[in-house]
Every structure is written in C-alpha cells, then in structure tokens.
Amino acid sequence: MADKIKLFVNGEEVEVESGKNLVDAVSAVGIEIPHLCYHPALGADGNCRMCLVGLEEGGPPLVPACKTPAQEGMKVLLDAEHIRKIQHDVMEFELINHPIDCPVCDQAGECKLQDYYMGYDRKDSRMTVPQVTKSKKLDFGGGVVHDQERCIVCGRCVRFLRQITKTGELGIINRTDTARVNIFPGRPIDNRYGLNVVDLCPVGAMTSSDFRFKQRVWFLKKVPSVCHGCAKGCSITIDHNREKYQDDIIYRFRPRLNQQVNGYFMCNDGRLSYRRENEGRLTQFRLGKNERDMLDVITGCNKEIAHSRKTVVLVSPDLSLEQMVSVKALAEKLGATLSGFSDGYIKTGDGDDYLISDDKAANRKGLEILGIDSSRKSFEEAMADAELLINFNNDLSLSYDESGIRSLLGDTRTIACSTHDDELTGQAHFALAISSYSEYAGTVINCDNVLQHFTKAVTKNNELPDVCAIAAELGSPLQNAGQAYAELQRAIGALSEYQPADIPAEGLNLNDSEAANVTA
Amino acid sequence: MGAKVKTIARRGSTLQERIFLIEIFKGMATTFGHFWRNLLDNSKLYVRHYPEVKPEIPVRWRGRHRLTSHEDGSVKCVACFMCQTNCPAQCIQIQAGERLDGKAEKMPVSFNIDLLECIYCGYCVEACPLDAIRMDTGIYSVTGKDRESFNMGIDDLLAKQGAFTEEDYKKGGA
Numbered sequence: 159m160a161d162k163i164k165l166f167v168n169g170e171e172v173e174v175e176s177g178k179n180l181v182d183a184v185s186a187v188g189i190e191i192p193h194l195c196y197h198p199a200l201g202a203d204g205n206c207r208m209c210l211v212g213l214e215e216g217g218p219p220l221v222p223a224c225k226t227p228a229q230e231g232m233k234v235l236l237d238a239e240h241i242r243k244i245q246h247d248v249m250e251f252e253l254i255n256h257p258i259d260c261p262v263c264d265q266a267g268e269c270k271l272q273d274y275y276m277g278y279d280r281k282d283s284r285m286t287v288p289q290v291t292k293s294k295k296l297d298f299g300g301g302v303v304h305d306q307e308r309c310i311v312c313g314r315c316v317r318f319l320r321q322i323t324k325t326g327e328l329g330i331i332n333r334t335d336t337a338r339v340n341i342f343p344g345r346p347i348d349n350r351y352g353l354n355v356v357d358l359c360p361v362g363a364m365t366s367s368d369f370r371f372k373q374r375v376w377f378l379k380k381v382p383s384v385c386h387g388c389a390k391g392c393s394i395t396i397d398h399n400r401e402k403y404q405d406d407i408i409y410r411f412r413p414r415l416n417q418q419v420n421g422y423f424m425c426n427d428g429r430l431s432y433r434r435e436n437e438g439r440l441t442q443f444r445l446g447k448n449e450r451d452m453l454d455v456i457t458g459c460n461k462e463i464a465h466s467r468k469t470v471v472l473v474s475p476d477l478s479l480e481q482m483v484s485v486k487a488l489a490e491k492l493g494a495t496l497s498g499f500s501d502g503y504i505k506t507g508d509g510d511d512y513l514i515s516d517d518k519a520a521n522r523k524g525l526e527i528l529g530i531d532s533s534r535k536s537f538e539e540a541m542a543d544a545e546l547l548i549n550f551n552n553d554l555s556l557s558y559d560e561s562g563i564r565s566l567l568g569d570t571r572t573i574a575c576s577t578h579d580d581e582l583t584g585q586a587h588f589a590l591a592i593s594s595y596s597e598y599a600g601t602v603i604n605c606d607n608v609l610q611h612f613t614k615a616v617t618k619n620n621e622l623p624d625v626c627a628i629a630a631e632l633g634s635p636l637q638n639a640g641q642a643y644a645e646l647q648r649a650i651g652a653l654s655e656y657q658p659a660d661i662p663a664e665g666l667n668l669n670d671s672e673a674a675n676v677t678a
Numbered sequence: 679m680g681a682k683v684k685t686i687a688r689r690g691s692t693l694q695e696r697i698f699l700i701e702i703f704k705g706m707a708t709t710f711g712h713f714w715r716n717l718l719d720n721s722k723l724y725v726r727h728y729p730e731v732k733p734e735i736p737v738r739w740r741g742r743h744r745l746t747s748h749e750d751g752s753v754k755c756v757a758c759f760m761c762q763t764n765c766p767a768q769c770i771q772i773q774a775g776e777r778l779d780g781k782a783e784k785m786p787v788s789f790n791i792d793l794l795e796c797i798y799c800g801y802c803v804e805a806c807p808l809d810a811i812r813m814d815t816g817i818y819s820v821t822g823k824d825r826e827s828f829n830m831g832i833d834d835l836l837a838k839q840g841a842f843t844e845e846d847y848k849k850g851g852a
C-alpha cells in the first residue's frame with residue numbers, strides 16, 4: 159500500500175494515496191475532476207485543459223490536474239466560480255465545430271462530451287459562422303471507423319498505438335481547425351490490439367465496424383466476466399441484451415480494468431470471440447442423428463456407461479474448476495480414465511510478450527492444480543482399448559487431423575457434451591448440448607496463476623445444462639454447484655476462506671498464497 | 679362553445695309515482711314517441727351517424743403513426759432509437775443499418791410498431807429529434823382480422839401522408 163497523504167479539495171480534507179496525480183488521487187475518494195486527454199494507461203499529455211484546477215496557496219494559481227502530483231497539504235479548488243467558468247469555456251471550445259451527431263453516434267450514452275456538457279456546460283452554442291467540416295466514416299483498417307468531425311484531438315488513440323502497441327499507425331496532421339487524426343497513406347491500423355482505440359476514444363470519433371449500429375449502449379446489460387480466448391484470461395465486461403421476442407445474445411466484449419491480469423486492454427481476437435458464444439451452438443440432445451428429449455439421451459448414456467468395460471473421460475481445458483472437479487468425481491466413480499489432453503489448443507508462436515498467450519485454453523492451470531493428466535501418451539494408451547469416450551467439450555479436431563481422429567476413435571462409442579455443433583459432435587453416438595462460459599458462473603486460473611471468478615451473464619430462452627449438471631446426471635457424486643465448490647475448496651487451499659461471491663474482482667494471485675501450491 | 683346544461687329535479691315521492699304502473703306507461707309513451715319520430719325522419723338524431731358520418735379530427739389528435747420522409751421520398755428517420763427508448767409500452771422495434779445515400783450515416787432497416795400494444799401516448803413523437811415520426815394521419819380507427827395486421831412495418835408507416843397541412847400541424851403545437 160502506498161503512503162497516505164492529506165490534502166484539501168474545496169476546503170474539505172481528504173486522505174489520498176501519494177504518488178498519483180490529482181485526477182487519480184481524488185477520484186479514488188469519489189471526487190471527479192473532468193478530464194479528456196488523460197488516461198491512466200497512457201499518461202498525462204496536458205493538451206485538453208479540461209482538468210484545470212485552482213491551487214489556493216503556493217505554486218501557480220491554475221494547474222492541469224492530470225500533470226500535477228498530489229502533495230501533502232495542497233489546497234485544491236474545484237467548485238470556485240473561475241474554475242467553473244474555465245470548465246464551461248473548455249467545453250464550449252470543444253463543441254465549437256462538433257457535429258452533435260448523437261442520434262447516429264454509437265458513443266452516445268457513454269460519451270465524455272455528453273456527460274461533461276450536462277455536468278459543466280449546459281449552454282446553447284454561440285457559433286454564428288459555419289462549422290468546419292471534415293471527413294466522416296473513414297475506414298482506418300483493423301475494424302476501426304473514424305469520424306474526424308467528432309474527434310476532439312485528445313491524442314489518446316495516437317498515444318496508445320505509439321506507447322502500447324508501438325506500431326504508430328496514427329498521427330495528428332495539421333494544427334488548429336484543420337487538425338485531424340489520420341493513418342499514413344496506405345498503412346491502415348494493423349495490429350492485434352487495435353480495437354482498444356475504440357474504448358479509449360472519449361468521444362464517438364473511433365467506432366468499431368463490428369459493433370456499429372447494432373445496439374444503443376443503454377439497452378445493453380453489462381456483466382463482469384473473464385475472456386476464454388486464451389490462457390491469459392483477460393477480465394472483460396460482457397454486454398448483452400435480449401430484444402423483444404428474441405433470444406439473449408452478446409453484442410460485444412470490452413476489457414475490464416484488472417491490474418493483475420490485463421490492465422485496461424484486451425486483444426482483438428478475444429474481443430471478437432463473443433461471436434462464438436452466439437453462433438454455431440449445439441442446442442439439441444441427440445441419439446445418433448435423431449433429436450430427443452434431454453432425459454432420453456441421458457438415460458441412453460447411462461445404459462451405455464453401465465455396459466462399457468473401459469471408459470475414457472476427456473475434459474476440455476476451457477472448463478471451469480467447478481466443472482473439472484465434477485467431472486473428476488464422475489470419472490473416479492465410474493472407474494474411468496480421466497484425461498485433459500489438449501495439445502492442439504496450443505498454437506506455438508502465436509503469443510506475444512504482452513497479453514496474447516500461445517495457449518488458447520482458458521484453464522489449463524486448473525487441470526494441473528487438480529492433477530488431471532494431460533499427456534498425449536496416457537490419453538492415447540487409454541483410448542487404444544476404450545469402449546466408450548465421454549468428451550466434455552474438448553475439441554479433438556484441434557489436436558488431430560481427420561484420419562488421426564478416425565484411427566483414435568476406431569469403434570469406440572462416443573458421448574459428446576458440446577457447446578458447439580461441429581462435425582465430431584455430429585458423428586457422436588450421443589450428443590448433449592451444454593451451456594458455454596457466458597451462461598454459467600465459474601472459476602478459472604490463468605497462465606500467471608491468477609484465479610478469477612465470473613458470474614453468469616446470458617440467460618438463453620432455451621437454457622442448457624452446464625457440465626456440472628450433466629456430470630451429476632451421469633452419476634457424479636457432486637450433485638450441485640455448491641458441492642462442487644466445496645470440493646474445489648478442499649483441492650485449492652487458497653479458496654478455503656472465500657465463497658464465490660467474495661473472490662475479489664481482480665482475482666486471487668495464487669503465487670502469493672503459499673497454500674495454493676499444495677494438495678490435489 | 680359550452681354545452682347546454684339542463685338541470686332535472688329529482689322526483690318519485692308522490693303517490694302516483696309510487697304506484698309505478700302509470701309512470702311506466704308515461705315512460706313508454708316517451709320511448710315510442712322517439713321511436714316513431716326517428717323511424718320516420720332520422721335527420722334529427724341526437725347521436726352521430728357513425729360510420730356514415732365521420733367525426734372531425736383536430737390537428738393535435740394522436741392517431742395512427744407514420745414515418746415522415748424527405749422531399750425525395752426517402753425516410754427521415756435515422757434510427758436513433760429515441761422513440762423506442764421512450765416508448766412506455768415497448769411496442770417499437772427498430773433495426774438500424776448503414777445509410778449510403780449521403781443524407782445521414784444511419785437509417786432503419788426495419789421499423790415496427792405493434793399497434794395492439796401501443797397506448798397512443800405520443801411519447802415517441804415527442805422524443806424524435808428529427809420530426810421523423812408523427813401521429814397526424816387522422817386515422818383513429820385501426821381494425822384488422824388478425825394480430826399480424828396490427829404490426830405496422832416501415833413500408834406501412836411510410837405509405838401514409840399526414841392528414842393536415844404543414845402549417846396547421848405546426849400550429850397544433852408540434
């Protein structure tokens with residue numbers, strides 16, 4: 159914990175952390191200093207002047223809060239007449255040439271200009287000369303659409319691409335009225351984090367071609383979750399909505415601040431992985447090729463399990479810890495071999511040294527901690543004489559090619575519990591639809607040993623059972639999520655003092671807790 | 679123009695009235711009097727001859743909706759969803775898409791109002807920043823044979839013109 163210092167805001171004493179600038183220091187105690195160009199991840203640029211505050215004694219009378227470190231005994235003025243006038247004047251200045259596209263602007267509802275206009279301006283425009291017009295709807299590449307008229311030239315996007323991705327695709331060209339953000343001719347935004355500029359832009363100048371016009375943001379329900387796109391497990395917000403007479407679907411993923419994992423950002427692939435939650439889903443229960451009632455299929459599976467002399471249970475490295483312990487308990491009960499073989503989930507060389515990981519599995523650390531064997535050798539040995547394979551959503555097509563799968567399966571009967579309706583699921587003797595990670599609550603551990611809990615976001619019209627429920631139906635002694643979590647607490651010592659709801663939003667770093675590395 | 683008010687004294691306490699029978703015949707005489715008079719000449723009826731005679735609709739009457747259009751006939755609506763957001767009955771369903779004719783960036787791909795759910799409050803008209811939706815068609819009676827026919831689509835909404843001149847509409851307080 160950083161040291162605390164005391165300073166005064168509008169004459170009232172507040173205690174804040176030292177070593178921060180004024181904007182961040184006082185926002186931690188709930189006081190807002192309006193700011194446009196400053197972003198904690200990009201540092202202070204000092205170009206917008208929205209954050210000007212007064213200092214009562216010592217130093218200059220007026221300072222930009224984003225560039226001023228909080229100091230002991232400082233007397234900050236925020237609500238004085240002249241500060242309000244400055245805030246109003248800066249807003250008026252920002253809006254001189256602003257097109258007020260709000261009705262057609264995707265940012266409306268989460269726009270800093272709208273918020274600050276309502277908070278600090280609230281005056282009609284005094285402009286009598288025609289506004290400066292600029293280009294609209296420019297395709298900047300990488301799924302980013304730019305509107306130069308809405309841009310307030312805060313430089314956040316430019317700084318992101320220079321400081322964070324170090325690709326520098328954007329620049330600010332010209333000065334004053336003719337200043338615009340643009341790409342260099344023939345060099346579109348081309349990096350795997352480019353879509354973050356859409357979140358960073360405080361106004362609607364950067365929009366995402368993927369999300370464009372799909373929903374107004376105030377209709378979206380926002381639920382914190384964890385991205386399952388790779389082993390990094392970035393903290394995200396799932397924005398979903400059920401339109402009238404339609405199903406609940408996801409409209410976008412956005413990064414959620416987590417200093418332990420992803421900071422303020424996430425990669426493009428992860429951001430767009432929401433589509434897989436909406437599309438290509440398995441929603442039926444099938445006996446062979448025929449759609450049946452869930453109970454019929456489960457009964458069939460249970461008969462099959464009873465007849466099988468050797469059963470192999472395969473789990474996906476994407477399952478939550480709760481689901482893994484349920485399946486593990488099931489395998490022990492059936493005397494089956496349990497495997498987490500998923501070499502195909504690792505795309506060697508795909509990762510980088512920032513967020514993207516080679517491993518596309520969300521919870522491989524979970525397999526390790528629970529002691530689930532994931533080696534190719536033991537899985538293939540077990541499959542050699544297996545009569546039945548129960549596959550909990552492990553996508554074998556990532557690990558084997560077509561002929562490989564054929565020789566692996568031979569005449570083994572298969573029960574496929576699957577979120578997606580792919581070819582392998584189509585060939586399975588039994589197919590059971592299960593819910594995916596946006597539709598259940600669970601816990602996963604990322605590649606850096608940070609354990610995060612996520613809650614259920616989406617409720618489909620036709621709700622599917624999750625892996626825990628299916629495992630319970632197939633005979634797992636852990637009959638509900640509560641029992642699975644209790645078992646999990648036994649396996650992971652660090653969890654013993656936490657109920658799921660108490661796990662901190664930024665997760666638990668298991669490296670910090672001694673207890674984590676024992677047991678199981 | 680105030681209505682004429684006629685005060686009728688409460689009656690019913692005299693003996694003759696309390697026998698009832700006499701009063702019943704007197705009442706029947708009045709009834710049959712009206713009956714024969716209306717049968718022979720109905721021009722003096724006290725009620726409107728609906729549906730042969732239609733009522734006059736004032737400009738501010740909230741009738742069935744329509745979507746207004748630009749001079750070239752293209753839709754004015756920019757799919758901002760203000761009306762859908764403001765609608766207390768949640769009976770407006772819009773889908774937005776790119777607009778390519780240069781008039782705006784965005785336009786409705788589909789625009790549905792379910793008139794069976796609409797409560798004709800006019801909040802949608804008030805919310806619209808572009809005067810793109812109005813309830814000035816003068817249509818006060820919406821009838822149909824099945825539920826689907828009450829779900830107005832974008833083409834239905836664009837097809838109908840306003841029932842009043844622009845000048846009168848503006849005078850009506852819009």
Ligand code: SF4
Binds near residue numbers: 263264266272361
């Ligand atoms: S950037 Fe903000 S103020 Fe400007 S048009 Fe978009 S929503 Fe409106």
Ligand code: SF4
Binds near residue numbers: 310339359361
């Ligand atoms: S596009 Fe957005 S982030 Fe970039 S300079 Fe303009 S307002 Fe700032």
Ligand code: SF4
Binds near residue numbers: 798
């Ligand atoms: S009149 Fe009222 S209920 Fe009907 S569509 Fe408009 S806002 Fe909705």
Ligand code: SF4
Binds near residue numbers: 762
């Ligand atoms: S409020 Fe007006 S412009 Fe906006 S969607 Fe409704 S009709 Fe269209």
Ligand code: FES
Binds near residue numbers: 196206222223
């Ligand atoms: S936020 Fe301080 S000058 Fe822009």
